[in-house]
Structure formats: C-alpha cells, structure tokens
Amino acid sequence: MAIDIEHQPPVVRARTFVDRYSAFARVNHWITAITFSLLTLSGLALFHPSLYFLTALFGGGALTRAIHPWLGVILLISFFGMFLQFWRMNLWNRDDTQWMKQIGDVVKGDEERLPELDKYNAGQKGVFWGQALMILVLFTTGLVIWDQYFGGYVTIETNRLAALIHAVMAFFAIMLIIVHIYAGIWVRGSVASMTRGKVTGGWAWRHHRKWLRRTVKGERAPGE
Amino acid sequence: MTNSWADIGWTDLAIIMGGNAAEAHPCGFKWVVEAKANRGAKLIVVDPRYTRSASVADFYCPIRPGTDIAFLGGVINYLLSNDKIQHDYVKNYTNAAYLVNPAYGFSDGLFTGYDEAKRDYDKSSWDYQVGEDGFAKLDDTLQDPNCVFQLMKKHFAIYTPEMVERICGSPKDKFLKVAEMIASCSTPTKTMTSMYALGWTQHSKGSQNIRAMAMVQLLLGNIGVRGGGMNALRGHSNIQGLTDLGLMSNLIPGYLTLPTEKEPDFNAYMSSRGFKPLRPGQMSYWQNYKKFFVSFQKSMWGEAATAENNWAYDYLPKLDVTYDMLRVFDLMVQGKMTGYFCQGFNPLMTLSNRGKLTEGLSKLKWLVTMDPLDTETSRFWENHGEFNDVKTGDIQTEVFQLPTSCFAEDEGSLVNSGRWLQWHYPGQEPPGEAKLDTWIMAQIGQKLKALYQKEGGAFPDPILNLTWNYADPNNPTPQELAKEMNGSALADQMDPKDATKVVVEKGKQLSGFAQLKDDGSTQAFCWIYTGCWTEAGNQMARRDKEDGGTGLAPKWAWSWPANRRILYNRASSDVAGKPWDDSRKLVYWAGDKWAGIDVPDYGAAFKPEQTVGPFIMNPEGVARLFTRKMMRDGPFPTHYEPFEAPVANAVAPKIRGNPAARIFKGDFAALGSSDKYPYVATSYRLTEHFHQWTKHVWVNAVLQPEFFVEISEELAKEKGITKGGWVRVWSNRGSVKAKAVVTKRIKPLMVDGKPTHIVGIPQHWGFMGAAKKGMNPNSLTPFVGDANIETPEYKAFLVNIEAIASGPVA
Amino acid sequence: MANQSLNLLRRSASTDTPPVTGGQTIEVAKLIDVSKCIGCKACQSACLEWNNLREEVGVNVGVYDNPHDLTPNSWTLMRFAEWDNPDTGNFEWLIRKDGCMHCQDPGCLKACPAPGAIVQYTNGIVDFVHENCIGCAYCVKGCPFNIPRISKVDHKAYKCSLCSDRVAVGQGPACAKACPTAAIMFGTKEDMKKQAEKRIVDLKSRGYANAGLYDPAGVGGTHVMYVLHHNDKPEIYAGLPHEPKISPLVAAWKGTGKVLALGALAFAALGAFFHHTVVGPNKVSEHDEENAAELAEEGKSSKTEARPV
Ligand SMILES: Nc1nc2c(c(=O)[nH]1)N[C@H]1C(S)=C(S)[C@@H](COP(=O)(O)OP(=O)(O)OC[C@H]3O[C@@H](n4cnc5c(=O)[nH]c(N)nc54)[C@H](O)[C@@H]3O)O[C@H]1N2
Ligand SMILES: Nc1nc2c(c(=O)[nH]1)N[C@H]1C(S)=C(S)[C@@H](COP(=O)(O)OP(=O)(O)OC[C@H]3O[C@@H](n4cnc5c(=O)[nH]c(N)nc54)[C@H](O)[C@@H]3O)O[C@H]1N2
Ligand code: HEM
Ligand code: HEM
Ligand code: SF4
Ligand code: SF4
Ligand code: SF4
Ligand code: SF4
Numbered sequence A: 001m002a003i004d005i006e007h008q009p010p011v012v013r014a015r016t017f018v019d020r021y022s023a024f025a026r027v028n029h030w031i032t033a034i035t036f037s038l039l040t041l042s043g044l045a046l047f048h049p050s051l052y053f054l055t056a057l058f059g060g061g062a063l064t065r066a067i068h069p070w071l072g073v074i075l076l077i078s079f080f081g082m083f084l085q086f087w088r089m090n091l092w093n094r095d096d097t098q099w100m101k102q103i104g105d106v107v108k109g110d111e112e113r114l115p116e117l118d119k120y121n122a123g124q125k126g127v128f129w130g131q132a133l134m135i136l137v138l139f140t141t142g143l144v145i146w147d148q149y150f151g152g153y154v155t156i157e158t159n160r161l162a163a164l165i166h167a168v169m170a171f172f173a174i175m176l177i178i179v180h181i182y183a184g185i186w187v188r189g190s191v192a193s194m195t196r197g198k199v200t201g202g203w204a205w206r207h208h209r210k211w212l213r214r215t216v217k218g219e220r221a222p223g224e
Numbered sequence B: 001m002t003n004s005w006a007d008i009g010w011t012d013l014a015i016i017m018g019g020n021a022a023e024a025h026p027c028g029f030k031w032v033v034e035a036k037a038n039r040g041a042k043l044i045v046v047d048p049r050y051t052r053s054a055s056v057a058d059f060y061c062p063i064r065p066g067t068d069i070a071f072l073g074g075v076i077n078y079l080l081s082n083d084k085i086q087h088d089y090v091k092n093y094t095n096a097a098y099l100v101n102p103a104y105g106f107s108d109g110l111f112t113g114y115d116e117a118k119r120d121y122d123k124s125s126w127d128y129q130v131g132e133d134g135f136a137k138l139d140d141t142l143q144d145p146n147c148v149f150q151l152m153k154k155h156f157a158i159y160t161p162e163m164v165e166r167i168c169g170s171p172k173d174k175f176l177k178v179a180e181m182i183a184s185c186s187t188p189t190k191t192m193t194s195m196y197a198l199g200w201t202q203h204s205k206g207s208q209n210i211r212a213m214a215m216v217q218l219l220l221g222n223i224g225v226r227g228g229g230m231n232a233l234r235g236h237s238n239i240q241g242l243t244d245l246g247l248m249s250n251l252i253p254g255y256l257t258l259p260t261e262k263e264p265d266f267n268a269y270m271s272s273r274g275f276k277p278l279r280p281g282q283m284s285y286w287q288n289y290k291k292f293f294v295s296f297q298k299s300m301w302g303e304a305a306t307a308e309n310n311w312a313y314d315y316l317p318k319l320d321v322t323y324d325m326l327r328v329f330d331l332m333v334q335g336k337m338t339g340y341f342c343q344g345f346n347p348l349m350t351l352s353n354r355g356k357l358t359e360g361l362s363k364l365k366w367l368v369t370m371d372p373l374d375t376e377t378s379r380f381w382e383n384h385g386e387f388n389d390v391k392t393g394d395i396q397t398e399v400f401q402l403p404t405s406c407f408a409e410d411e412g413s414l415v416n417s418g419r420w421l422q423w424h425y426p427g428q429e430p431p432g433e434a435k436l437d438t439w440i441m442a443q444i445g446q447k448l449k450a451l452y453q454k455e456g457g458a459f460p461d462p463i464l465n466l467t468w469n470y471a472d473p474n475n476p477t478p479q480e481l482a483k484e485m486n487g488s489a490l491a492d493q494m495d496p497k498d499a500t501k502v503v504v505e506k507g508k509q510l511s512g513f514a515q516l517k518d519d520g521s522t523q524a525f526c527w528i529y530t531g532c533w534t535e536a537g538n539q540m541a542r543r544d545k546e547d548g549g550t551g552l553a554p555k556w557a558w559s560w561p562a563n564r565r566i567l568y569n570r571a572s573s574d575v576a577g578k579p580w581d582d583s584r585k586l587v588y589w590a591g592d593k594w595a596g597i598d599v600p601d602y603g604a605a606f607k608p609e610q611t612v613g614p615f616i617m618n619p620e621g622v623a624r625l626f627t628r629k630m631m632r633d634g635p636f637p638t639h640y641e642p643f644e645a646p647v648a649n650a651v652a653p654k655i656r657g658n659p660a661a662r663i664f665k666g667d668f669a670a671l672g673s674s675d676k677y678p679y680v681a682t683s684y685r686l687t688e689h690f691h692q693w694t695k696h697v698w699v700n701a702v703l704q705p706e707f708f709v710e711i712s713e714e715l716a717k718e719k720g721i722t723k724g725g726w727v728r729v730w731s732n733r734g735s736v737k738a739k740a741v742v743t744k745r746i747k748p749l750m751v752d753g754k755p756t757h758i759v760g761i762p763q764h765w766g767f768m769g770a771a772k773k774g775m776n777p778n779s780l781t782p783f784v785g786d787a788n789i790e791t792p793e794y795k796a797f798l799v800n801i802e803a804i805a806s807g808p809v810a
Numbered sequence C: 001m002a003n004q005s006l007n008l009l010r011r012s013a014s015t016d017t018p019p020v021t022g023g024q025t026i027e028v029a030k031l032i033d034v035s036k037c038i039g040c041k042a043c044q045s046a047c048l049e050w051n052n053l054r055e056e057v058g059v060n061v062g063v064y065d066n067p068h069d070l071t072p073n074s075w076t077l078m079r080f081a082e083w084d085n086p087d088t089g090n091f092e093w094l095i096r097k098d099g100c101m102h103c104q105d106p107g108c109l110k111a112c113p114a115p116g117a118i119v120q121y122t123n124g125i126v127d128f129v130h131e132n133c134i135g136c137a138y139c140v141k142g143c144p145f146n147i148p149r150i151s152k153v154d155h156k157a158y159k160c161s162l163c164s165d166r167v168a169v170g171q172g173p174a175c176a177k178a179c180p181t182a183a184i185m186f187g188t189k190e191d192m193k194k195q196a197e198k199r200i201v202d203l204k205s206r207g208y209a210n211a212g213l214y215d216p217a218g219v220g221g222t223h224v225m226y227v228l229h230h231n232d233k234p235e236i237y238a239g240l241p242h243e244p245k246i247s248p249l250v251a252a253w254k255g256t257g258k259v260l261a262l263g264a265l266a267f268a269a270l271g272a273f274f275h276h277t278v279v280g281p282n283k284v285s286e287h288d289e290e291n292a293a294e295l296a297e298e299g300k301s302s303k304t305e306a307r308p309v
C-alpha cells in the first residue's frame, strides 16, 4: 500500500466563492431532509421488527403510526417547493448521457476525464427525478394505506399492493438518499452549498465548470 | 302439544307447516336438528316464504297464505286413495267406523243447517247414529256410505293434486313430493311430528287448519306415539299457562267453561257437561267434570260454596256472548265501554286494524296499563308524526300507567308448550317503582273489597266471600298461589278401598286430580295442575335430567296432567297392548298392568280385552275424524278463502271467507277487493325480536333495526322497487311505509292460472323503544276472527304496494 | 374442555418464542355446522354481550344481515346468501357465521409490525393484544378472510378472540354456548374433525355430494372450521374464499423481502463507507481554485458574482 501524503498548499490564497443556493432553497432542502429522515426512521420502525425500537423516538408505536403519514404530507409539500425551484436545472442533456457512460471515472473521482457540467451532474439529476417520482408514488400509496382516514375506500387487494409498493419505493428512496448523502460527504465542499449557500470556485470548477462559466458571465439559467 | 319438545328428537319426519319454528322457537327447534343429526330424520317446510326453518329443511314447498286446508285435504285424499294409512290404528283408535246421521250433508261449501242471517249453523245433523242402548253405531267394515271413513273419502276427493296447485299455488310436483314423504309415515314404525303455530291459527278457519293435520296424523297413526303428535308451538313463555288457567273470556281454569245466559242454574249447566260414554266401558274422563268444578268453586269461595247454594254457582257471571278481543274493541268503538284494564298487552300494536283500535281507545273514559315497558298502547294519545298521527287535544281518555316487573324479576312457574310447569326464580329486583303484578292486583282487590264492605252494592257476595288466605293479604306469594292451584283436602280423604284409611289428611296438599271430590271436601283452583305442589313439595322445581335418554325427563319439572309427557300414550301400542314400534316403546301391556316410560294415560289395570279407547277424554274413547257438533264451522275441515282473497273460492265460488267466522258488520264494509289490492299479504315474527318488547333492547335493535316488508324480485321489478328502498303498502284500512327487502325467498305463485305475489310484513316495530321508529302490519290487517276461537286473521289479507322516495317523518 | 393455560406459540413482530409455562396444550377448534345453523343471530348477540360491545343501531338495506359488515364492535356476523342451486333447481338460503378463522398460519400476525400486538397460543387461538396494537391496519391487509377492523375511537384492531378468556378457564366460546341448535361446537380440533366427519356422512346421505369440512390448508388449517353442504364452492357462502392463503403480495411485503431489503440498506451504507475508504474524499485541488479564480477575473467585466474574499 502506497503512502499517500496529502499536499498542503504552500500559501493560502484568496478563495473565490460562488453562490449556489438561496436561503429559501436551503431551508426548503433541510425541511425536506429532516422530514425524509424522520419518515425513514418511523417507516423503518414499522418495516422490520428489529427496528421497532425506533418507535421510541416518536413516543411509541401508535404515535409513530399516526405521525408518519403526516410527515409524508409535509415531505410532499416541501419537496414540491424544491421541485419548482430546481426542475429546470435538472433537465437531461447530452453531457449527462456521456457522464453516465463514464460512471466508472465518476466513482473513481477522475473528473478530469468527464465533460464539463452545468449546475447538476447526472447523478444529482437522478436523485432529483428519482425522488420526485418516488415521493409521488410513496404519497399515493401512503394515502391508500393511511387507514385512519382513508381506510375502506379501496379493496383490500389494492391495499396490499399499495403497501407493497410503498415499502419497495421506500426502500429505493432510502437507497437513493444514502447515495445522495454519501455523495454530499464524499464530494468535499458540497455540504457547504446547502449550509452556507455557497461553494468555492474550485469546487465549482472541478464539478460544475459549465455552470461556473455561465455564472461568471452573469448568465442565469431560467429558474435558477 | 300432545307430546313435548324433547320428544321431537324422536321423530322420523318433522313437518313445519303453519309456523316457523326455527325463527320463533329457536331453542325448541334444536330437537328437530337433533332428530336430523341422530336419527336421520327429514324435515319438510310448507310456508308462503322460504323461512329460516326452510333453510335447514330437506324439502320446501311454497303455499299461498290461507289455503292450508286445500293442501292438507289434498294430503288426506292422497293417503286415502293410495291406501297409505295405518289401518289398525284408524279402525280402532278413531271414529272412522262410526255411522253418521244420514241427514248430515255437505254441498256448495256448506254443511247442512246453515243460517245465512245468523252466519251460524244448526248443527243437529252433525252427529252419530245412536242406537237404542244409547251408544253410537259402528260399521267395522268401514263400507257403510254413512260411516265417517266413507264420508271423509267423499269430502276430500275434490282436493286432487291439480286442485291443490290451483288453489294453493304449490307446484303439483312439490305437493306430491310432500304427500309422498308424509305417506311414508303410515307404517307403524315411522312417525311424523307436526309443528305448527300461527300460520294455521291466525285465519278465519284457524281451528280447522289444525284439525286437518290432526286428521292426517290420525290416519298415519301418529298420535300418542313417540316422535309424533300435534305439536302447537306456543307463543309467550307462559301462554300455555294462560290458557290452562282459563284466561279467556269464556273459560275457567282447567278448560272448564263459564256458564252462559242459557244456563241460569247449576242443573242446566251440568246437563250439557255430563259426558256419558258413547261406547261401552269408555273412560270419558269429563264425566268427572263436577268434581273439578266443585273443587274450583271451593277454592274460590271456600265455606261460602255449599251443596245448598249449588257451590255458589250464582257467583259466576253468565255470558251473553263471548268477550274476545275483537268484541271488546268493537264495543269500545260503539262507545259501550267506560274503562279498560290492559295488563301485559299492547293491542295498539298487536290487534287488527289499528285505526279502529285508536278510535276505540279514544272513546274510553279511562285506560289502565300494567306493563314493564312504556308501550304504544299507553301512548296511543301521543302524536309521533306519521308513526302515530293522532290529534292529542281531541282525546279525553285518562291513562294510568302502572309499571310492573317482568318475568325475569318474578318467581313462579312458566308452562311451556309441552305442558311442563317449570319453576323459576327472579334474576333481579324490579327497577324503580315497578311492582309485581300480583302485588298490584292484590291492592286493587283489597280496595274493591273494602268498598263493597262499606257501600254494599248490588251483589257484593262474590267479592266479599272470595277466599283470600294469604299471610300478607296485600302480597300473596307465588308459593301460596301455586299451592292453591294444586289444591288441598278440606276434610280427611279416605281410601276408597279401605274406609278406615286416611289417604290425605284435612288441610294437606292433594297429590293428583283423581283425589278431587264433588262433595265439597276438596279444593283445587286448576284441576289439571293438581299434583304440581304436593306434600312432597314443589314438583315444578325438580331438576333431575336423568331419563335414560328417552327425552321424557319425568323428573324434570312437572307436566300436566299427572306428570304425563305424551298424551294419549296408550295409543303407542296396538289393541293387544303391544308397542307399534319396539324401538320406541312408550306405554304397553306388561301382562298384568300397563307399563312403560311414561305415566299411562289410562287406568293402569284396564285389560286390553276391555277395549277401553286411548282417547280417554272423549265419550267415544277414540279420536274424532268427524268432530260432531264440536266445531262451529263444520265437522270436517273444508277450504274457504280468506275474507280478503285474490281469487274466488275454487270449490265453492259463491262463498266469501269462512261462512261461520267472526266478523262484525262495519268490518265487512272495511274489506278490500283484489282489483284494488292485488297482492296477498301475510304477517309474522323475526327471530331477532320478541313482539313489541325487544325493540326497547339495544342488542335486538342492532340485530334488526328497521321495519321492512319482504317481496319477490319479480314484484320488485314490476313495481320499480329497489332493494333497501322505501315502499308504501296499503290495505283498505290503512297504510304503512317500510324498507323493501327484495328476496329470492319469496316467489310468485301460480294461483288459478295467474301469478300471485306475496308481501311479507314482520310484526316488531312501533313508535317507542330503542330501535328505529317504525310501523307494523296491524295498520293493515282485517278485523276478522276464527269461527271457533276468534283469533284474528293476521295471516292472509290484501294489499297494494308502490315505491316511494323517502320514509315516514316523525 | 379442561382448563387451557394460554401458552404463546407466536408473537407478532418478534422472533423469540416465549417459553411454554403451564402444562401441555391441545389444539382447540370451533366447528360451525352451516347445515344446522338457522341464522338466529343468538351467537351475534352473545358476542356483543359477553365482550361488552356496543354496536350502533343501523338501518335496513334490503337484507337480513345486520350490521352490514364486521365492525370493531361486531366480531361476528351472520351473512345470508341467496342461491339458486343450478343442479337441483331449488333455492337455498346459505347462512354463514362470519368471523376470525384463527388460522394456523395467521396472515394478520405475519403482517403485524407491533411486537406482541397479535399472539397465537399453542391451542391455536389467534388473539389481539390491544395494549400493543398501534392501529396500522397491516393485519387487515394480512388477513386472507377480511376479518380485523380498526376502531375509529381508539385506533386499535378488533376481531373475534375465540373467547380466549373463557377458554382459558375451561369454558367454550360465548357464541357456542348461546347457539340454540348446536350449530356451533367447540372442543379439541381432533374431536371437531370427527364430529364434522359424521355430519358430512349425513349430508351426503341427503344428496349433498360435495359436503365437506372447510379447514383450508393454504393457511395451515384453521381453528374455526365450517361444515358446508357445498364444500366445492365455498364462495357461494357470502364469499368464503375458495383456497385462501396469505396473499403473495403480503408474503412478498412481510415475508423474507423485508429482511433482504434491510440487508440491502445496511449494505448500501456499508458500501459507501468502503468506497470512501478505498477512493478517499473527492477533494477540490488548489489548482481548481486557481482556475476558478482566473475564470472569475475574466468574467469580472461581465459582472461576476464570484468574488474574492
Ligand atoms: N323471536 C320470536 N319468537 C317468538 C315470538 C316473537 O315475537 N319473536 N312470539 C311468540 C309467539 S306469541 C308466538 S304465538 C309464536 C308464533 O310462532 P309462529 O307461528 O312460528 O310465528 P309466525 O312468524 O307468526 O308465523 C309463522 C309462519 O307462518 C307463515 N304463514 C303465514 N300464513 C300462512 C299460511 O296460510 N299457511 C302456512 N302454512 N304458513 C303461513 C309465515 O310465513 C311464517 O313463516 O312465536 C313465539 N316466538
Ligand atoms: N299482524 C299480526 N299481529 C299479531 C300477530 C301476528 O302474527 N301478526 N301475532 C299475535 C300474537 S300470537 C300475539 S301472542 C300477540 C301478542 O300481543 P301482545 O301480548 O299485545 O304483545 P306483546 O308485545 O307481547 O305485549 C305484551 C306486553 O306484556 C308486557 N309484559 C311482559 N312481562 C310482563 C309482566 O310480567 N307483567 C305485565 N303486566 N306485563 C308484562 C310486555 O312489556 C309487553 O308490553 O300479537 C298478535 N298480533
Ligand atoms: C409521502 C407520503 C407518505 C405517506 C402518506 C406515507 C404513509 C405511510 C403509511 C400510512 C404507512 C403505514 C404505517 C402508518 O400508518 O404509519 C407507511 C409505512 C411506511 N412508510 Fe410511508 N408514507 C409516506 C412517505 C414515506 C417515505 C418518504 C418513506 C421513506 C422513504 C416512507 C417509508 C415508509 C416505510 C418504510 C413504511 C413501513 C412499510 C412497512 O412496514 O412495510 N414513507 N407510510
Ligand atoms: C439528510 C441528509 C441530506 C444531506 C446531507 C443532503 C445534502 C445535500 C447537498 C450537500 C446538496 C447540494 C448538492 C449540490 O448542490 O450539488 C443537496 C442537494 C439536494 N438535495 Fe439533499 N441532502 C440530504 C437529504 C435530502 C433529501 C431527503 C432530499 C429529497 C428527498 C434531498 C434532495 C436534494 C435535492 C433535490 C438537491 C438539489 C440537487 C438536485 O436537484 O439534483 N436531499 N443535498
Ligand atoms: S323464549 Fe328463549 S328459550 Fe324459548 S325459544 Fe325463545 S330464545 Fe329460546
Ligand atoms: S346462534 Fe347458532 S343457529 Fe343461531 S345464527 Fe348463530 S350459529 Fe346459527
Ligand atoms: S393494527 Fe393490526 S397489524 Fe397493526 S399493530 Fe394493531 S394488530 Fe398489529
Ligand atoms: S382469519 Fe384473519 S384475523 Fe383471523 S387469524 Fe386468520 S389471518 Fe388472522
């Protein structure tokens, strides 16, 4: 195993910062993130007996059962807010296809070999559209199995199907979020975009050069 | 019942016709289920509707309400023409061989002697030919055209399967299947039990419906045997006790009868109650009438009833007419009644033609109701919108409601359909101000007595001399009353064989009615109950189930008469005293005496050669296929249409209804005709409710919440009625609104070639209680009664029906 | 029946089987002989009374079934089906007492996420333990017979308990006790099967060639069984399932699927960890920053928002 000595920059130069998220967008994101996490915790508590202890976080099983769908409602609204803000930036383009083809390089972190990207890479777009779709599905199936208010509107067979889909979707949604969170951590400097609203120029140069180029030109994409 | 509930478990074939045992007698019905499960017995149900009983039947046959005599006439015809009768039984134990007065006749639906103006018969020709010796004449060959057998053959010959189908609407093949199944019981080793109730009684010819089946049972040799019999499934838990105790306007306890105005003195009274045997050596048990009567009078008036005053015969009221319910309310409407005591009775809901009842009650000066519940009758004056649309301001009747306990809060005995007196204990104290009925009656009695004492009055003696020997005159106990029913010796009773031996000491309880005397030395309030509370204690409270699996349970409670469980049980053996069926021995000749598992219905030492008939109450000693003058409307049952019928009488087109039935003038005018009221209605009960009471009970209200009527899918379609939708049903007397139960269980019947629809109307709703307010069939029913016992014709009348948008408004 | 100590065989959402305490328990069963049932609803009222349930007074909707369905307060219900028998041309009124079947393999228990909210005793009775119930209605989805009902009042699931409280002290169910025709019988499952055998012979002798015992194998057999005149067509008895088994959807949802899914999630998290360990953080280099700064300089004229700090 080679010893990898990290190069420390000899001089700390003045950094360039680029605004990435407005305060509103950040609040919106974190509401979404928190609700999703709570949904995950409460959902998983009911999903598998070994995680039932998580219900303690919500004040017991009955409250967990009662709260979860309401969190879902908040999530839906909250995510909808994000959706309106971000959807245009997440439209697919040729670069994304190329990015996807080079997913190996992505995973290795060899970004130099990738095309220049606009605000989001294909992975982020995947998270965006994936979550959009799955939240919608989770919401509709969630309503179907929300017995307290909507019990008895559909056949039990439909109910069963909804429960299954809900669980499967939740599984994929959580998987996706694991990827999403990990990506946020792995790609150093990302979290700052959602905490302070800005990223360093270097971060933008390395990951979203096209976006940086536009930004410095003062071009703003519609909806940004 | 001739038999008992448990005995039904011993049958080979149960026929439920004229009742709905599973629905109205679910607990007793278990014996049918047992017979099916344990003996492989079959069950037939003949009912206008496919009922809960039918749901577990082996065969169901529909019938149009009010046509059972035609159906059973068809069965009789089938049995006679296919020779499916138990010959020895018929010949020896029925009056088949008796010769009838040649003047007797029957044509155009009428028997000889009809007086149209009086709607009554001169019955003199309806009797046997009596010889010089005073005995009825017989033709043992059954060939004489005037013998009962031949007359019967002729009388029922018109009821061919085709005629049955035409009148009853019962498909011919189904009728024949029923007839065939019944006929299979004509062998001595197969028995059928007949279970019936209101589907037969509540008709203008109700008594004759029952007689028709009794004849079938006699032809099959099924009376007096195990698993056989005519089994009336009684109604209220103690309705048997009510009739036993003579709570009918013309009876006194033990089926003795009140004198009429034509019997002003005791001799006149007794002259028609002598019951001289009509055949040599017969028991003709009613010969003892005087003993029962005198003991009753002694029980009522003690010392005041003496040989000199003919046992206080004058104290008894002499009837001008019978005062049945229909008469009483008719008199009310005529303004001839001042006050009415209504104890445990809710006539506004349960008697016919509610409009007439409201009119009657509104004309009273006062009405007293004694009831544990707030009944509709006691609130007849209260406006409940469409449910009781009266003008309260116009009603001047003063109503007193006296709250009573209910059966579960009382101690005493209840007599079941099988004549068993079963003692029971209170489950709890009556709530609130409720008092025992006996307490209330005692108060009234004591007050009346005091008034008579003070003011004299026209004839105070019967009240002042009434025996009232209770420890607390204000509160007779059930024990005291029960002992009084049983009766006791007023003087030492000697052994008839040994005049020095005292059998019963003075003051001691009697042990059986054979001990009753007509010399005033015994008292018994109800002779058939003598034996229920002896010196050995309260026999009704016995609880020993052990009976070796016979189902007779002789040590459980006490059965009248003489703890006998099956009446006429001597008929379970042939003339020689040998059981018809060895696997179901009941009472048989053991060489020196009658033995068996039941108390013989019969002198234990009568030798078979003495040919004492098994039907010991009858002067003939045999059962009557031909009833002589005993029935008002004819010695044989014959088909009459209900007063409101969809077709003319197919066998006597000119006759409407039963020509001798009870109907008042105004009520004739209130009858409707089939052009305006094309549908046949019948009324009945549902398991979920007991009359008008249980709608006060939450659970029952949950199980059957709302008034409905039942119709066929065909009628619903014709009338645009939807399942669960509202309908209006009306007759010539009134109208009701109900939910529609549209069902495959009721099917249109082809009557005289045209489809006839049936509308079924259950009984249980009203405007008081926990269930949804509702109406009931008696807004519609006709004010017509049976010819013999005045039971109203609740089971067959005409209505019209239409779909409506919404229900009644409260 | 002798006293039955209620030992647990299974608990919902738990892997551990509680130790058997009392003596040996025998499997019990309630046998409902439809051919003896007269639809009197005595069982229904006994159930209301014994379990102290207060059902609402409803309405008539054109049938005899009241209430119209099982509810949190009506754990049993008579269902009246009208059927024209095509073989005989005769009408038949098929009356069935509906309620929990007490499956040997209870779908309700399988689906239930709350530990101990549903238990199965060694005698076969499946009981809901209301203290532990969270009202999620998964049991409703799990049940192949559509039995459990969730209360709108306390949000807990309710169904027939087979009168486990009575059975525990050696008494039969209240409904069986009230049944006037002994259409409901209770005893050991073995005895009930024998009893059924006799009834089936009788029914066959009466022309019901397909009479049989409904004890569906798909759910491992049940502890409430029916004697049916037409066992080949249970669905004519107001929709009694033909070959009931736990729905494949439910099996997929709450069967092994959930273990795999949980494993996958854990694996994903672990995968991320390993990825990080192997690849290391994706860092921005000084070079990147310089390039960005350069770009920012260039763009200054064109009003950049990127500004040096
Ligand atoms: N659950 C319950 N049980 C009761 C009562 C109650 O109110 N509720 N009441 C008790 C009382 S007081 C009584 S008297 C008994 C009565 O007991 P039942 O006589 O058995 O009761 P009903 O329902 O009046 O009538 C029985 C059947 O007669 C049928 N029927 C109508 N007309 C005819 C006809 O012309 N011919 C034939 N063959 N059948 C006909 C009806 O369709 C009905 O199914 O029930 C007693 N038991
Ligand atoms: N259309 C139609 N009408 C019918 C019938 C039918 O089939 N169709 N059936 C008829 C028949 S068979 C009958 S028996 C009658 C029944 O007619 P009712 O006898 O008038 O009817 P119930 O509702 O039984 O009323 C009896 C009353 O007695 C009260 N009661 C109960 N226990 C006690 C007690 O210990 N003391 C006192 N004082 N009161 C008590 C009850 O609360 C109830 O109000 O209805 C008849 N009416
Ligand atoms: C979007 C709206 C949502 C609604 C209305 C909703 C509703 C529900 C409901 C009603 C349940 C049944 C338990 C209960 O009643 O509480 C449930 C279970 C569950 N939910 Fe959601 N939910 C939503 C979103 C989510 C999300 C976003 C997740 C996680 C990613 C999630 C994960 C779960 C899980 C894991 C279960 C348990 C499934 C099982 O036990 O098989 N839900 N949800
Ligand atoms: C709790 C853990 C989470 C963390 C740490 C996290 C972190 C981040 C970070 C750092 C970014 C900025 C990335 C960028 O701008 O390039 C981001 C963006 C975003 N996040 Fe999250 N996030 C979390 C949860 C969620 C959840 C639960 C959702 C939605 C269900 C979500 C949806 C998004 C979306 C839509 C974006 C914008 C990127 C896009 O549109 O593709 N995040 N997140
Ligand atoms: S009165 Fe009571 S015991 Fe008698 S049949 Fe009705 S429910 Fe059964
Ligand atoms: S109590 Fe018995 S006979 Fe009555 S409905 Fe219930 S199961 Fe049937
Ligand atoms: S509702 Fe059903 S599945 Fe949910 S916890 Fe209660 S018993 Fe279990
Ligand atoms: S019938 Fe349904 S509720 Fe009853 S044990 Fe079976 S799965 Fe559970």
Ligand code: SF4
Residues within 6 Å of the ligand: C046, C047, C048, C050, C051, C075, C076, C099, C159, C160, C161, C162, C163, C173, C174, C175, C176
């Ligand atoms: S077994 Fe008990 S809980 Fe179940 S239906 Fe019968 S009475 Fe109700």
Ligand SMILES: [Mo]
Residues within 6 Å of the ligand: B234, B235, B236, B239
């Ligand atoms: Mo009655």
